[in-house]
Amino acid sequence: MIGYVIRRLIQLPIILWVIYTLTYLLICQHPGNPFLDDKTPKEQRALLAARYGVIDTPKDAPARVVWRNRATTYVNYLGRLVLHGDFGLSSQHAGKTVGDIIGSTLPRSLMLGAFALALAVLVGCSLGVLAAVRSHGPVDYAVMLYAMAGISLPTFVIGAMLLSFFAFTLGLFPVGGWGSPSQIILPAVTLSLPFTAYIARLTRAGMLDVLNADYIRTARAKGLSERRVVLRHAFKPAFLPVLSFLGPATAAILTGSFVVEKIFNIPGIGRTFVISVQSNDYGLILGTVMIYSTLLIVANLIVDLAYGWVDPRIRLEGDA
């Protein structure tokens, strides 16, 4: 087990380096230039580029020079990141470092994501169990209808609907922004809906499988209450597919929060990421991509470890 974790942790920097390199290569192909502003005198362009650790290459330079400059910039950036843990300055927001920007936007997205995920698991599992226990009845159909809607409706539709009803018609919640507890509810519900639906379906399917198993019959034969049978004996194995879904779900919730952040005007990292690409803010693009990647890799590792805990039959490789 420990050996497995160590091996995964050793892989982490290698994967990150590959992602970093690929992102850098993609940025090189991205048209446009962050230093081409009407207000920036052309004499200042090279200076400005130097300030951000980029080499301003003339457009008619031979390919050899272009790639040499790109390689130098790549080494500069990577060296700064590895040696100082420093992503450098943001060219779009000169008053802030990339580290500052991520430091202030990431916690908001993480909070929103964690809230939404907790909500999704809570509501999803409960609905799934309920549907399985009352399978093929009106409750089941209602839950499954809800699940179908949750999966098929995109968040920008759900978000807009919730916003117009709860914020405008009823005036129960603010229309957006970030900071007060009441401002997190609507976006979190919006973000969690598709995941709730998916988890409800997974739980229901898992429960239906398990409820016919021999050991459940044994449990009932022992005279255990139905409640105990369902929640203690049947739920644990039925939860496994949900658990394996949580890894990709964490990823999707983190990266998918952009739309929700836009609708509800939440200053999170999803919006920052999109803005950084639009404004050719190289340092910020690399910074957000690295943070996203690290989060996803770690989230997947945690899910893999949790497997072993929920189902002892699963042995992680390298585990004696």
Add this chain to the structure above:
Amino acid sequence: MYRILLVTCLLVVAGLLVALKMSWGRDRVDVVLANGEEIHELDPGRMSWMHDIRTAYGLWEGLLTMNPKTLAIEPAVASEYSVSPDGRTYTFTLRPEARWSNGDPVTAEDFRFAWMRVLDPATAADYYTYLLLIRGGEQYYNAFRAYYDAAGAAHKAGWPVTSTRPDPDSVAIRVIGPHRLEVELVRPVAYFPELIAFATFLPVHRASMEKFLVDRPGQLPYYDPNWLKPGNLVSNGPFVLTRWDMYDRIVLTRNEQYWDRAHVPSRRIALLANPDVNTSFLSYDSGQCDVLSNLPEAAGQALLAQHQQGRRPDLYVFPVWGTYYYRFNCKQPPFDDVRVRKALAMCIDREAIVRSITRRGERAQSSMVTPGLMVPLPPGWRAGPSSGPDSPDHGPGWRVSDDHKSLYYEPADGLPFDPAAARKLLADAGYGPGGKPFATKAGPVQLLLNDSPIHKPIAEAIAKMWQEHLGLKVELELQATGIFRTRLKEHTFDVARANWYTDYGDPTGFLEMFKRGDGNNDGQFESKRFDDLLVQSDNTVEPAHRFELIRQAERVLVAEECGVAPIYQYVGQFLYRRDIGGIWPNPKLQIMLKGVAKHR
């Protein structure tokens, strides 16, 4: 198992709510103002964006300041100033009671330090060119660049740096005692007081910045942006920075050390940063903010319609110093022929565009310079014989204000909408029936624009006008802003949309960029007459005569040699309720936070 899960999830949800509730402990603010996008740059010497400058005027105070209501330039840190008779030397007397937020007195040396920093090429300031008006400034800047180049090369080669930095005393910014500053210019500049009131000339507090200077061998030195963080930043304006939440809000709190704090009615002002104008509008309408300085285009049209029917009294629409225009690539055949450019310009029905497309109250405009620009007049000025006036207070290109304190510039007339004359011009150029077919390198005329809900319908209408009146084939090319800019700078376009706002009341602010070789002359307009007239105007002290020369230059640009086709003058749109005071819609779009307050 289920119970563990249930409890965990509930704990997470509850924990997050509590955490949010605790961090929510926000200071009560008096006024909330939607400031547009997130700050790009809060370093006053480097900034150039409208919303950055607005924030800066809240935090710092220059020698002079602009009255947002009258646009008059008024004393601020300088209690008074005098100009030498030749108009080239300005002497400022600083008020001794001016203080930095940490209690230090504001001295002439603070201003000199800030201005010399803008002149340092490593600062890479967008508006360093303003400092080149000061005698010795240009030489200093160039020598400094040469120094950095030499130092960089020496470092690369492993040699010791032998070249020396230029002498700061070579720049004519002279400190005469702690509260007297003298500046000598290369030539008389009528709008210099207005520049002095501009953000580039704000002072900075050297002692608190010093520890953030990053100066590594082989690299250009820079200040770690952390010097601008709340707690680190020492400022001398009406407010201090107490909170800066990225992409969310900035909170300014009254500076209790500020010399004129009696005239700062608000204790706290929050500036919201939101790149999305639609959600800002929603938050205004739901009462989450009090002032909106930027409206979505669609909402702007709808609100104006309502405003005209007597509803929405909170909408303010006013002309600003900004021009929407099309530029020709004057080196790209067939647009290298002035007759072709004129023909195209004369087929743009500007009235139709503002009436049925933009619909936010814009005014059709054939000149490049917007009306309403003005410079202060020297006391006792009278129109002399050199200016050949029509009357003592009105001449070709100028008009004296009613209070005789300023001189208004009257823009040149551009080309009228005249399709028949345009067809003739095109035929003269050899195109059309009996002549060669009109074609560009790509065939149809490529109309380059950046993607936005307003540029596209305008371009579609103009393409239709050119097609209808001249029989031209036109293709729209929509690009993301980054690519659009690159294409302009690389001069790979036929015709492109453009706009320009000016920062000061002198018409040269609109015209300088069309000089040969200027970094913003994306259309490669080249006219010796235009350049000569502007140089001549630079060397002319008499303000009315100077405006006449500038007007002739403008006439060359918009009519005789037609480098651009102006379309309309922008309007500004503010939304704020009746209980907000201290905001005056002005053509500079500037809100001076010092006087903004909410009445109860």
